[in-house]
Amino acid sequence: MSYAVDFATVSTVGLESSPVAPALAGLRANEARYFKNKYDHVFTVEPAADAASTVEWVSRILKDERGIVIASPPLEATAFEVDGIRMAYVFYESGLSINVMYSVDDSGKRAVGFKLSDGMDIPDELSAFKFARQKSKLAGTIRGSYFVIKNKY
Numbered sequence: 647m648s649y650a651v652d653f654a655t656v657s658t659v660g661l662e663s664s665p666v667a668p669a670l671a672g673l674r675a676n677e678a679r680y681f682k683n684k685y686d687h688v689f690t691v692e693p694a695a696d697a698a699s700t701v702e703w704v705s706r707i708l709k710d711e712r713g714i715v716i717a718s719p720p721l722e723a724t725a726f727e728v729d730g731i732r733m734a735y736v737f738y739e740s741g742l743s744i745n746v747m748y749s750v751d752d753s754g755k756r757a758v759g760f761k762l763s764d765g766m767d768i769p770d771e772l773s774a775f776k777f778a779r780q781k782s783k784l785a786g787t788i789r790g791s792y793f794v795i796k797n798k799y
Contacts, residue, residue: 648692651677651678651690653676656668658671661722664740664741665740666763669763669764669766669785669786670737670741673741673763673764673785674689676784676785676788677689677743685728690726692722692723692724694721694723697722700723700724700725703799704746707746707795708758710799711758711795714771714772716744718739718740719738719739720736720738721739722736722737723735723737730749731748731749731750732748733745733746733748740766740769742763742769744760748799752798756794757794759791759792760777760790760791762777762789763785764786764788775791777791
């Protein structure tokens, strides 16, 4: 069952099994606010089991581009297109959020972003990345990193 993320009232619905559920819910709400404000898009997620193709697409890009396999189980995912950019998000039990920004136009930007919820350690599989910090009213301190996608998916 899909769930429209409310950034006015942050809820841990769908994320309860995460040890950092409130922070992960804040991170998810932060993304929802961004897409609502920038694109007037309602950020809707569904259980990872119902979004298997999205989870598989993100996992394939990580494995093919950098040999990364995320150890934590995915909890929720979403995929949508805004302004000619295909977006995919996967939220993991560990508190990790991974997004893929994939421009439909071959000359556009394509990247994978990682965001760590407040209170979680950097997963071993992402230890090679440097994470920058940003403050969020909804999510506390978010640590983020990214890499540019080189191949076509």
